[in-house]
Structures are given as C-alpha cells and as structure tokens.
Amino acid sequence: MTLRPETLAAKAVHAIDEATGGIVPPIQLATTYARDARYELIEGRDYTRDKNPTVLPAEALLAALEGGAEARVFASGMAAATTAIRALVKPGDHIVAPRVGYYALRNWLEKFCARWQVHLDIVDMTDLSAVHAALRKERTRLVWVETPANPTWDVTDIAAVADLAHAAGALVAVDSTCATPVHTKPIPLGADLVMHSATKYLSGHSDVLAGALVTPSVDEAWEAITELRHTEGAVLGPVEAWLLLRGMRTLFVRVERQSQTALSLAQRLSSLSDVTVVYPGLASHPQFAVAETQMVDGFGGMLSIRVGRRDPLAVVRKLRVWLPATSLGGVESLVEHRASVEGPTSPTPKDLLRLSVGLEHEEDLFEDLRQALA
Numbered sequence: 001m002t003l004r005p006e007t008l009a010a011k012a013v014h015a016i017d018e019a020t021g022g023i024v025p026p027i028q029l030a031t032t033y034a035r036d037a038r039y040e041l042i043e044g045r046d047y048t049r050d051k052n053p054t055v056l057p058a059e060a061l062l063a064a065l066e067g068g069a070e071a072r073v074f075a076s077g078m079a080a081a082t083t084a085i086r087a088l089v090k091p092g093d094h095i096v097a098p099r100v101g102y103y104a105l106r107n108w109l110e111k112f113c114a115r116w117q118v119h120l121d122i123v124d125m126t127d128l129s130a131v132h133a134a135l136r137k138e139r140t141r142l143v144w145v146e147t148p149a150n151p152t153w154d155v156t157d158i159a160a161v162a163d164l165a166h167a168a169g170a171l172v173a174v175d176s177t178c179a180t181p182v183h184t185k186p187i188p189l190g191a192d193l194v195m196h197s198a199t200k201y202l203s204g205h206s207d208v209l210a211g212a213l214v215t216p217s218v219d220e221a222w223e224a225i226t227e228l229r230h231t232e233g234a235v236l237g238p239v240e241a242w243l244l245l246r247g248m249r250t251l252f253v254r255v256e257r258q259s260q261t262a263l264s265l266a267q268r269l270s271s272l273s274d275v276t277v278v279y280p281g282l283a284s285h286p287q288f289a290v291a292e293t294q295m296v297d298g299f300g301g302m303l304s305i306r307v308g309r310r311d312p313l314a315v316v317r318k319l320r321v322w323l324p325a326t327s328l329g330g331v332e333s334l335v336e337h338r339a340s341v342e343g344p345t346s347p348t349p350k351d352l353l354r355l356s357v358g359l360e361h362e363e364d365l366f367e368d369l370r371q372a373l374a
C-alpha cells in the first residue's frame with residue numbers, strides 16, 4: 001500500500017521506538033556508538049555526525065514528502081544553501097540567481113562569487129527570456145530559484161526554468177521554503193535539488209533552527225554535498241531533529257489552514273483604500289497564472305501589503321495580534337518591515353509590510369490589520 005504524504009507525515013514514517021514500543025521516538029543524544037562483540041558497527045553507526053538515529057527519520061520523511069531519493073538536514077537553512085552551492089561550483093563556473101529572494105542568501109552569494117572567481121548573474125527569474133539570455137552553455141553550473149520568493153512572492157515556473165537550464169548543462173536548485181511540499185514539489189517538475197529553511201513551516205513553531213536539502217537521485221553532486229556536510233559538520237543536533245520531526249507531523253493541517261487564511265485576508269485587505277496586496281493567489285499578482293498551475297491546494301501563508309502614503313512603522317506599532325518579528329512559517333502571525341531589515345541596498349519597496357499568517361482566528365487577524373490601517 002502506497003501511503004499518501006499526509007499519512008507519512010502524521011506517522012513520522014513509522015518512527016516508533018523499537019526497544020520499548022513507544023509511539024514517539026526517543027532522542028538519542030550519544031555522539032559515539034559502541035561496536036558489538038565481533039568489533040562490528042551496529043547498523044553502520046560509528047559517530048553522531050551523519051548517522052544519528054533521531055536525525056535519520058526526519059531525513060527519511062523529508063525525502064518522502066518531496067518525492068526525492070534522499071534528504072540531508074543541516075544546522076540552518078543558510079547552512080544547507082551554502083553547503084550546496086560550495087559543493088557544486090568551482091572557480092570559473094557561472095551561477096544564475098534571482099533578483100527577488102531571501103536577501104541574506106543573495107548577499108552571501110555576491111561575496112562568495114567575488115571571492116572565489118565564480119561568475120554571477122542576478123536576473124528576474126520570472127522572465128524566461130532573461131533566464132535564457134543569462135545562461136552560458138557548459139559554463140553555467142547552477143540556477144538558483146526561490147518560489148514564491150521573498151517578499152513580493154514572485155512565482156518562478158520551475159519546469160520551464162529547468163528545461164532551459166538543463167539544455168545549457170546547468171543544475172537547478174529550488175528554495176521551496178515558502179511553498180512547502182504541501183503546495184509545490186519541485187523534483188517532479190525537474191529540479192535537481194530542493195532546499196528548505198526548515199526553521200519555517202516544516203518545524204512550524206518558531207523554536208528550531210534547521211535546514212534541509214533533498215535530491216532526486218544519489219549522484220556525484222549529492223555525494224559532494226554529503227561529503228561537505230560530513231567534513232564541515234553543519235549537521236542538525238538530535239534535539240532539533242526531534243522537534244523538526246514533531247513539527248512535520250502537523251505540516252499539512254497547519255499549512256492548509258495558513259494558506260486558506262492568507263487567501264481570505266488577501267481578498268479582504270484588497271478592499272481597503274490605498275492598500276495594495278501582494279499575494280500569488282490573487283488574480284492581480286503578475287504570476288497568478290503560473291502559481292495556479294504550479295501550486296496545488298493553495299498559495300501559501302505569506303503575503304505582503306503596500307501601505308501607500310501611511311508610515312509603515314506606525315502601522316506596525318498599532319498592531320496588537322500580529323507580532324513585529326522576523327522569520328515566518330510559525331503558528332503565530334508575524335509582521336515585518338523588510339526594507340528596514342534588509343538595509344540601505346534593499347530593493348524592497350519602503351511601504352511594504354511582510355505578513356506571515358499563523359493559526360489565529362482570521363477575524364482577529366483581519367480586525368487588527370483593519371484598525372492599524374484605518
């Protein structure tokens with residue numbers, strides 16, 4: 001019987017404690033493992049670094065949810081992304097990355113490429129002709145995609161970008177943090193690597209820093225990533241892995257509700273005067289057509305509002321339900337003025353507030369925004 005993703009998540013891939021029958025897996029804190037009487041390793045386990053028994057079920061579940069062959073978890077989303085990029089490219093290679101996306105990764109990429117003589121083109125990833133023009137045959141090693149992308153929720157057509165990249169001999173990596181496996185599965189669409197900040201929706205409770213990579217196949221590129229994580233040790237600790245696995249059990253119900261509330265809020269906020277709502281589930285969004293085809297069962301829990309002539313920080317100060325904090329994907333709703341956080345080089349419009357929709361009652365969330373925007 002082939003189990004559906006919702007079932008695999010709820011059962012945490014059958015991660016019961018075989019020793020006691022406990023239906024919640026124990027946390028194995030040991031860093032090292034004794035050999036048996038024949039001096040053989042038990043199940044190949046020698047050291048915690050990449051064989052911790054609390055970490056492995058989280059990786060197995062992630063691989064299953066993404067339809068991948070294997071997954072590796074990391075100490076953070078940034079650790080996952082930077083390990084992948086450093087394992088895949090060498091000096092002289094070329095990377096194509098998106099203009100809109102998680103700003104800390106773009107900043108790191110610019111510094112990394114300058115330092116290691118890697119050529120970098122930052123393009124509008126939603127413009128396929130721009131992507132095509134940027135690709136250099138046999139020179140481009142990697143195309144980095146984030147969809148929907150922070151903070152204007154640009155939706156990239158993964159299948160179309162993968163076709164273009166593969167024709168040029170390049171790999172495609174997709175930061176699917178905001179889509180989650182609930183709404184988008186990049187691997188069946190052609191991605192060669194899926195990346196998550198598991199700090200966000202996968203863990204879901206704003207209490208774990210974690211990252212993940214998922215591969216469609218165990219090949220040379222994946223082995224290079226695995227080796228780099230092993231040698232550098234940007235692994236996830238067992239307590240965090242346990243919390244991640246626990247969070248993923250409720251992934252589908254959380255994200256489905258967050259997406260429903262986000263869509264409803266997006267529609268209702270659009271009727272307020274001098275407020276522009278940016279959400280891929282609205283027909284007004286520039287990539288609504290791509291989002292409708294690519295995303296399933298909703299458009300995610302992230303939206304932004306542009307508050308026009310109002311002072312955006314004054315709006316934030318009036319909010320009582322939405323917490324003014326960075327990050328996203330938790331059960332509590334968060335608001336953030338991205339231009340302040342991203343600093344003077346930020347391309348984000350100054351009147352934009354990013355909203356991460358949590359699990360509070362929709363009416364409380366709407367009323368709070370309505371009074372702050374009045």
Ligand SMILES: Cc1ncc(COP(=O)(O)O)c(C=O)c1O
Binds near residue numbers: 196198
């Ligand atoms: C889309 C996206 N990718 C990557 C990251 C980095 O993840 P982490 O904070 O787990 O390192 C973030 C964090 O905000 C993010 O929003």
